[in-house]
Amino acid sequence: MFLHLFKKCGDNIDDSNETSLISDSILLIIGLLVFNELLLQTIATKKLKYPYLKYINDTIITTSIGLITGYILTFSKSGKDITTTMKMGFSQLFLIILLPPILFESAIHMDSVTFFEHFGTINIYAIFGTIISMIITSFFIFICGLLGLAKELQLSKCFAFGAIISSTDPVAVLSAFKNMKQSKMLYTFIFGESILNDAVSLTLFNAVNEIINQETSDLLKVISQFLLIFFLSIAIGYAMGIISAFVIRFKNQAIANFEASLLLLLPWITYLISEALEMSGIVSIMFCGISMARYTIPNTNELSKKEFTKFYEIIAHIFENSVFIFIGIGVIGFNLPYKETGFGIVISTFLAINLSRYFFVFVITKFANQFRSIHTINEYQMNMLWFSGLRGAMAYALSIQTIILYGPIGEVLLTISIAIIMINIYVQGVMLDPILTKYSQNLIENYEVEEQEKSKNIFKQIKEGISQIDNLFIQICLSENNDEEVPLQNGIQGVEVDN
Numbered sequence: 276m277f278l279h280l281f282k283k284c285g286d287n288i289d290d291s292n293e294t295s296l297i298s299d300s301i302l303l304i305i306g307l308l309v310f311n312e313l314l315l316q317t318i319a320t321k322k323l324k325y326p327y328l329k330y331i332n333d334t335i336i337t338t339s340i341g342l343i344t345g346y347i348l349t350f351s352k353s354g355k356d357i358t359t360t361m362k363m364g365f366s367q368l369f370l371i372i373l374l375p376p377i378l379f380e381s382a383i384h385m386d387s388v389t390f391f392e393h394f395g396t397i398n399i400y401a402i403f404g405t406i407i408s409m410i411i412t413s414f415f416i417f418i419c420g421l422l423g424l425a426k427e428l429q430l431s432k433c434f435a436f437g438a439i440i441s442s443t444d445p446v447a448v449l450s451a452f453k454n455m456k457q458s459k460m461l462y463t464f465i466f467g468e469s470i471l472n473d474a475v476s477l478t479l480f481n482a483v484n485e486i487i488n489q490e491t492s493d494l495l496k497v498i499s500q501f502l503l504i505f506f507l508s509i510a511i512g513y514a515m516g517i518i519s520a521f522v523i524r525f526k527n528q529a530i531a532n533f534e535a536s537l538l539l540l541l542p543w544i545t546y547l548i549s550e551a552l553e554m555s556g557i558v559s560i561m562f563c564g565i566s567m568a569r570y571t572i573p574n575t576n577e578l579s580k581k582e583f584t585k586f587y588e589i590i591a592h593i594f595e596n597s598v599f600i601f602i603g604i605g606v607i608g609f610n611l612p613y614k615e616t617g618f619g620i621v622i623s624t625f626l627a628i629n630l631s632r633y634f635f636v637f638v639i640t641k642f643a644n645q646f647r648s649i650h651t652i653n654e655y656q657m658n659m660l661w662f663s664g665l666r667g668a669m670a671y672a673l674s675i676q677t678i679i680l681y682g683p684i685g686e687v688l689l690t691i692s693i694a695i696i697m698i699n700i701y702v703q704g705v706m707l708d709p710i711l712t713k714y715s716q717n718l719i720e721n722y723e724v725e726e727q728e729k730s731k732n733i734f735k736q737i738k739e740g741i742s743q744i745d746n747l748f749i750q751i752c753l754s755e756n757n758d759e760e761v762p763l764q765n766g767i768q769g770v771e772v773d774n
Contacts (some may be wrong), residue, residue: 278299280345282551289651292356293360296356296357297364297564298358299353299357299360300357300360300361300364303344303357303741304597304600307340307344307600308593308597308600310340310594311336311337311340311596311600312596314336314340315333315336315337317543318331318336325443327483328421329708330705330709331705331710332704332707332708333699334594334599334704335700335701335705336596336695337596337599337600337706338599338600338602338603338701339446339603340600340603341584341599341600341601341602341603341604341605341606342603342604342606342607343603343607344600344603345358345601345603345604345607345608345609346607346608347609348604349607349608349610351414354570355608358604358608358609358610359604361601361604361608362605362608362609362675362678363675365601365605365671365672365675366409366672366673366675366676367691369598369601369672370556370667371546371669372594373546373594373597373598373668374557374594374668375542375543375546375556376542376543376587376590376591376594377595378470378557378560378561378564379542379560379561379563379564379587379591380494380564380587380588380589380590380591381466381470381561382470382562382563382564382565382568383564383565383567383568383572383584383587384568385466385565385568385652386462386463387465387565387569388457388642389459389460389463390463390467392666393460393463393464393467393650395491396639396643396647396652397463397466397467397468397471398441398619399639399642399643400464400467400468400472400473400636400639400660401467401468401471401474401475402471402472402505403469403635403639404432404472404476404635404636404639405441405442405472405475405479406475407631407634407635407638408437408441408628408631408632408635409434409437409438409441409476409479410434410443410631410632411627411631411635412435412436412437412440412459412558412624412627412628412631413430413433413434413436414434415434415626415630415631416428416433416437416620416623416624416627417430417433417530417622419619419620419623420433420620423622424623425617425619425623426615426616426617426619426620426687427588428620428684428687431483431487432684432688433487434483434683435480435483435487435677435681435688436481436677436688438476438479438480438483438673439476439480439625439670439673439674439677439688439692440628440666440668440691440695441466441472441475441476441479441628441631441667442472442473442476442477442666442670442673442690443469443472443473443663443664443665443667444469444665444666444667444668444669444670449619450717458656458718458719460650461656461659461660461718463665464652464656464660465659465660468660470557470561471558471561472557472731473557473669474502474505474508474555474557475672476669476673477555477557477669477728478504478505478555478669479725480673480773481503482497482500482501482723484680485497487720492689500757501585504553504555504557505555506614507552507554508549508554508555508556508557508558508559508562509558509559509562511545511548511549511552511554511557512545512558512560512561512562512563512564512565512566513562513563513565513566514549514566515541515544515545516562516563516564516565516566516567516569516570517566517570518569518722519538519541519570519571520566520567520570520571520574523571523574523575523695524574533774534576534579534583535578535579535582535583536574538567538571538575538576538579538583539564539583539586539587541567542560542563542587544565545559545560545562545563546559548618549598556579556607566773571708574713577601581689583597586618598667598668599700602668602671602693602696603665604694604696605671605689606693609689609693609695611686611690612686612688612690613614613674615687616687616690616691620687621691621694621695624691624695625698628663628664628666629664630696632664633661634707636657636660636661636664637657637661637774640657640660640666646771650720654715655714655717655718656717656718659718662703662707662710665699665700665703665704666692666695666696666699667696667699669697670696671693671694671696674688674689674692674693675689677689682709684737749754
């Protein structure tokens with residue numbers, strides 16, 4: 276797949292040299308990952324002695340390593356060939372190899388109770404928020420181009436880019452929340468929205484390209500296809516988790532390593548099946564993780580459980596760091612047209628995405644609070660939701676795809692995306708810790724008081740009904756210990772394994 280991608284781009288690398296360049300690229304990334312781990316550990320030990328280091332999070336350090344490496348690679352022809360190989364291969368590498376375990380690891384450790392409790396609000400942020408962001412951002416950039424304030428782009432390309440840049444990736448934000456043990460509701464909002472809006476952005480981007488290529492012009496058809504893809508993807512992921520639980524529930528005890536092998540491979544299988552069916556692998560793998568944490572993990576032995584969780588924790592950590600190394604390398608190593616792109620369109624885009632995000636977060640929060648008798652979203656939490664909309668890997672990967680689709684304009688879109696990501700990492704990333712420290716108490720909801728309240732709305736009753744069906748039918752059939760009702764767990768860490 277990677278070789279086909281290189282050929283399609285018309286790259287001038289000789290076929291006989293492609294395998295060597297790919298090997299060199301992999302070796303370089305592995306070496307950088309090792310150096311990155313050593314540096315992260317060194318800085319972590321120095322933070323108590325030098326308090327100012329707390330403003331430098333892990334994402335900044337990892338991206339900086341990539342940035343320096345990209346600069347060094349520009350001094351030789353072989354280095355330039357390596358960066359070209361990375362540039363053309365990253366999009367598919369990210370979507371097929373790097374992304375699935377990152378999503379899956381987050382899903383199985385997620386507080387599923389809180390996630391489903393706020394599932395409706397999260398979907399409103401992810402779906403309607405992303406659509407609103409795309410529309411406002413697209414028109415803002417287009418109008419700035421017409422007024423001569425920025426590089427002028429066709430409206431269709433503005434909409435494609437609006438879909439791309441509306442995808443959020445708040446890795447640094449979520450990491451800070453974990454360390455500071457902030458509001459689990461707010462953490463779930465940020466995580467859930469970022470995962471689901473990746474799928475929404477990807478779907479919108481594909482829909483815009485279909486319209487550009489005149490494959491469809493029916494907006495109603497596009498909307499119906501999106502809803503169908505979204506809910507079928509949820510069904511695929513959840514079903515795969517249930518199937519894995521059923522298989523392990525009635526497994527042959529004599530088969531060695533069966534559990535661990537199934538647990539390790541199933542997430543990728545789920546992702547690839549969903550993509551092969553032209554569904555959303557992102558949504559499927561997320562709900563596969565939730566389903567497996569609920570049904571599959573309780574049926575596994577302690578050793579398999581430890582191997583499984585440790586493997587995905589390590590892989591997700593390595594792959595997250597790989598992504599930011601790639602991003603750093605691309606800033607200088609990809610030889611992007613910064614001069615042709617211009618400073619105006621970068622500023623226009625930065626203003627557009629922040630204004631559009633603030634608008635939809637404000638509107639949706641006010642709307643959602645009308646139906647939330649408990650756990651209402653306060654002003655500080657709303658502002659944190661807005662600030663947490665950092666751009667990252669998905670926007671980067673889709674921007675690289677535009678080079679294939681749009682040629683020179685794609686290079687411009689990639690340049691804008693990288694510039695925005697750098698601002699997010701080095702400016703908003705540095706501001707993150709002081710903001711969380713200053714407003715930490717305002718971000719935590721009072722569960723002890725609120726949980727005493729009773730909500731009688733229809734949505735609460737539906738969720739309670741689904742929970743009862745789950746406990747009385749699905750869980751009791753899939754659990755090896757089915758003598759008693761098993762409460763919904765908060766990820767795999769809350770599961771007790773009965774050997």
